[in-house]
Amino acid sequence: MSTRLVVIGGDAAGGSAASQAKKRRPDLDVVMFERGRATSYSACGIPYWISGTVEREADLVARTPEQHRAAGIDVRMRTEVVGIDTDKGAVHWRDLEAGTEGTEYYDDLVYATGSVPMRPPVDGIDADGVYGVQVLDDGVALRDELDSGRVRRVVVVGGGYIGLEIAEACRVRGLDVTVVDKSATPVGTFDPDVGAAIAEAVRCEDIELVLSDGVAGIDVGPDGRARAVVTESGRELPADLVVLGLGVRPNVRLAREAGIPLGTSGGIAVDQRMRTRVPGVWAAGDCVESVHRLSKQRVVVALGTHANKQGRVAGINIGGGYATFPGVIGTAITKICSTEAARTGLSEAEAEAAGYAFVTAAVDSTTKAGYFPGASVIRVKMIAERFSGRLLGAQVVGREGAAKRVDALAICIWNEMTVDEVLSLDLSYAPPFAPVWDPVLIAARKALEAVEADRG
Amino acid sequence: MSTRLVVIGGDAAGGSAASQAKKRRPDLDVVMFERGRATSYSACGIPYWISGTVEREADLVARTPEQHRAAGIDVRMRTEVVGIDTDKGAVHWRDLEAGTEGTEYYDDLVYATGSVPMRPPVDGIDADGVYGVQVLDDGVALRDELDSGRVRRVVVVGGGYIGLEIAEACRVRGLDVTVVDKSATPVGTFDPDVGAAIAEAVRCEDIELVLSDGVAGIDVGPDGRARAVVTESGRELPADLVVLGLGVRPNVRLAREAGIPLGTSGGIAVDQRMRTRVPGVWAAGDCVESVHRLSKQRVVVALGTHANKQGRVAGINIGGGYATFPGVIGTAITKICSTEAARTGLSEAEAEAAGYAFVTAAVDSTTKAGYFPGASVIRVKMIAERFSGRLLGAQVVGREGAAKRVDALAICIWNEMTVDEVLSLDLSYAPPFAPVWDPVLIAARKALEAVEADRG
Numbered sequence: 001m002s003t004r005l006v007v008i009g010g011d012a013a014g015g016s017a018a019s020q021a022k023k024r025r026p027d028l029d030v031v032m033f034e035r036g037r038a039t040s041y042s043a044c045g046i047p048y049w050i051s052g053t054v055e056r057e058a059d060l061v062a063r064t065p066e067q068h069r070a071a072g073i074d075v076r077m078r079t080e081v082v083g084i085d086t087d088k089g090a091v092h093w094r095d096l097e098a099g100t101e102g103t104e105y106y107d108d109l110v111y112a113t114g115s116v117p118m119r120p121p122v123d124g125i126d127a128d129g130v131y132g133v134q135v136l137d138d139g140v141a142l143r144d145e146l147d148s149g150r151v152r153r154v155v156v157v158g159g160g161y162i163g164l165e166i167a168e169a170c171r172v173r174g175l176d177v178t179v180v181d182k183s184a185t186p187v188g189t190f191d192p193d194v195g196a197a198i199a200e201a202v203r204c205e206d207i208e209l210v211l212s213d214g215v216a217g218i219d220v221g222p223d224g225r226a227r228a229v230v231t232e233s234g235r236e237l238p239a240d241l242v243v244l245g246l247g248v249r250p251n252v253r254l255a256r257e258a259g260i261p262l263g264t265s266g267g268i269a270v271d272q273r274m275r276t277r278v279p280g281v282w283a284a285g286d287c288v289e290s291v292h293r294l295s296k297q298r299v300v301v302a303l304g305t306h307a308n309k310q311g312r313v314a315g316i317n318i319g320g321g322y323a324t325f326p327g328v329i330g331t332a333i334t335k336i337c338s339t340e341a342a343r344t345g346l347s348e349a350e351a352e353a354a355g356y357a358f359v360t361a362a363v364d365s366t367t368k369a370g371y372f373p374g375a376s377v378i379r380v381k382m383i384a385e386r387f388s389g390r391l392l393g394a395q396v397v398g399r400e401g402a403a404k405r406v407d408a409l410a411i412c413i414w415n416e417m418t419v420d421e422v423l424s425l426d427l428s429y430a431p432p433f434a435p436v437w438d439p440v441l442i443a444a445r446k447a448l449e450a451v452e453a454d455r456g
Numbered sequence: 457m458s459t460r461l462v463v464i465g466g467d468a469a470g471g472s473a474a475s476q477a478k479k480r481r482p483d484l485d486v487v488m489f490e491r492g493r494a495t496s497y498s499a500c501g502i503p504y505w506i507s508g509t510v511e512r513e514a515d516l517v518a519r520t521p522e523q524h525r526a527a528g529i530d531v532r533m534r535t536e537v538v539g540i541d542t543d544k545g546a547v548h549w550r551d552l553e554a555g556t557e558g559t560e561y562y563d564d565l566v567y568a569t570g571s572v573p574m575r576p577p578v579d580g581i582d583a584d585g586v587y588g589v590q591v592l593d594d595g596v597a598l599r600d601e602l603d604s605g606r607v608r609r610v611v612v613v614g615g616g617y618i619g620l621e622i623a624e625a626c627r628v629r630g631l632d633v634t635v636v637d638k639s640a641t642p643v644g645t646f647d648p649d650v651g652a653a654i655a656e657a658v659r660c661e662d663i664e665l666v667l668s669d670g671v672a673g674i675d676v677g678p679d680g681r682a683r684a685v686v687t688e689s690g691r692e693l694p695a696d697l698v699v700l701g702l703g704v705r706p707n708v709r710l711a712r713e714a715g716i717p718l719g720t721s722g723g724i725a726v727d728q729r730m731r732t733r734v735p736g737v738w739a740a741g742d743c744v745e746s747v748h749r750l751s752k753q754r755v756v757v758a759l760g761t762h763a764n765k766q767g768r769v770a771g772i773n774i775g776g777g778y779a780t781f782p783g784v785i786g787t788a789i790t791k792i793c794s795t796e797a798a799r800t801g802l803s804e805a806e807a808e809a810a811g812y813a814f815v816t817a818a819v820d821s822t823t824k825a826g827y828f829p830g831a832s833v834i835r836v837k838m839i840a841e842r843f844s845g846r847l848l849g850a851q852v853v854g855r856e857g858a859a860k861r862v863d864a865l866a867i868c869i870w871n872e873m874t875v876d877e878v879l880s881l882d883l884s885y886a887p888p889f890a891p892v893w894d895p896v897l898i899a900a901r902k903a904l905e906a907v908e909a910d911r912g
Binding site: 325329401438 | 468498500501504509510515516518617759760761762764765780781782783784785786787788789790791796798800825827828829857859860861862863864866867868870871873877879880881882883884885886887888889890892893894896
């Protein structure tokens, strides 16, 4: 009898794990369960499909069930795994369409169930007209609502990346949009000064921002449908549609029930090779926790790029190869209307929480030589450790061509460079691409001055 | 009597050294000699001013003589240093306007004379109508010619960065432009496969490229003016104007005469702090040689970004501080019409010459998620050391938004990362900025496969 790999979840992590394992060990029996209607799609692309920027839902799908099947993977769509028996090496499944149930035995199991949207425990949260935007099926439902023409006013609860991206998508469709967030600035993973710049950009696009105000409840009409969001300060925000953008938490219910240990962060604990603590059981994607290379803490970061890498690592190892996932440093990027923002490493609050003492420096520069047509403003902020000058974090905000430059900063942080070392880097220069002192280098100069001034 | 710093050359390196030294030691007497009509200007910006993309000549000037003077620097414009006496600690100067001469004594000297354009030793090279584009005054003369309306046909000798940028500038002005280069592909610092992509881009803009053909001579009319470029294969290319784009060599005549030692590359030998081997004499900018961190050879790289950094380092040290210039890795970037290209580290030929054995990998990806509007093609090529997988070089070619991504690769190389390590990097991802596997990561995957296949 051949060896069998069972994969729970057919999106980025599960799909990558299945593909890699099958590619390396063609004799492997691979069964992949997916409770939704799509495999291997870009969840991050959903807002752009909702806005119409991306035309076809199919464009978001990197690999269809048929493509997975052509690669020899037995894909079971619309089939939910409802239990795992790690002693017997079995999963119990239910076909959501046919209503049938069954058991599948495994030699190796990949747990790749992704995440679930956070839902505040307030009245009305389960009413009709309240949507998460987590899986593609959510996006389909949301878009159907918007296409129905019934919706004029949208309230987005939570001003994180997805919240703002959905807000923008609705604005692009001409709707009235309000975003409510209990923090003083949106996208709390940025420092407040950068967050303020993002808030300004959002308001410029006629999206109403209600900040420093949480959601107290959702007012539901006699038809059972949400009709307003009520805030903690008592404001009532009329809504034909409510979207939850409060972020996500790892989907670990099945794992917990099966005794697959979680880590301190609430995600599934895995080692360097993506093995859980239960023999034969691997995990990857939004449901696992990763090591943050700077804080040294375990964190859950739900992001397609990590999910793909982790799935690949699990698949290579299951396929008899060797690969590791060496952790994250919190790099993230977003485009809100014409403003781009990105971050990497630790924010001030995160650095503080991790026990670092630090100085900060921020500079305004341009994406091209200052005299070059089309040069746009770019702000680079650095957080550097006291005394050592080690770069701990960086944030970039600007317009076209600004934010992707965060990658350079991410690689500096990954390599534990000091701002003094960053300042000497041989970065590319020509007038259409940067001032002769690249914005990254100018920021490093200023951060070095701050480190030196602090040393006294 | 106060201490005196004399600086020869008032552009990027000299201007930075003077400014830094004066800032740190306000008591320092600083005299800066500049034989041209401008200080601290962007030589790299000249092509864009010639094309009209940059409107005013003054836009290219980062710091005018008046601004330097306001900072307390005694700037002597249009004054050429004609000799250095290192025993006496003196320079001899000549005022090019007034014709007067004199001597200035120094405690510290910064030699920052820049570079001179290569001139092939052929007949007619000194004729009227043959221009280098090295200093701003060259650019002024060239632009005057073009503004005169007499010029319809331009031949550019040499298809390097400056050659192509000037060719484009002339094309933007509606002129007929031909570029002659003796290599099989232009911009020889790129590998031939990337060079071929650049050649195609250049030809798409109706610039004629004559490749694999050197310049044998310049045909001069009875008026003493160049009227055609004659190639080694015997082609005659009519020209109302000839521009030399063959690159530059360090301007070291004065140093050689004064006994300031040169290095193996022909540039002035300096240590980590930009000290020459003569006590009290420093050097910085296009005239010095630097360590290439990968080949470990000494190289001369004439680039404003290095000149600024080296000038800063010299100035800090002269001013009593401590700073070093840790070398270069050959990063360069250019925009030719709508094509962007960049390189970092070693090319295949350079890696070969340095004694490395390597594998290569190239991938075509997109600057945004493939399904995202405006995604443009980006090609990333990697050169990785055999067995170790260390990244030795990378080249990027594409359109809008492609080439500046080379910085990420430059930082990987700077930190001696292997392609396996690069593959794990936490780079930024969102659909408007990259596919879920960033082009850099895809290239690293493919390079890792090549390294593994080679290991056998």
